[in-house]
Amino acid sequence: MSTAAIVMMVVAMLVIWGGLALAIVSLMRHGAVEDRAENLHRDL
Template sequence: MSASAIVMMLVAMLIIWGGLALAVTSLIRHGAVEDRAENVRRDR
């Protein structure tokens, strides 16, 4: 692979993983993850 292809691949991976990290931190900050964990209903 050429150097430019490797650089573009690394940039794309950073964008994808950065967006995933931002989404997770946003969900944790707004409490969406905690609310779901506490409101789990179990049929027993």
């Protein structure tokens, strides 16, 4: 594999994992995860 291909692969992985991490942090910051957990316990 060429150096350019390796660099592009690393950048793509950073973008994907970074986006996933930002989405999780955003959900936790706005309380969406906690609200769902409370509603689940209420429904049970």
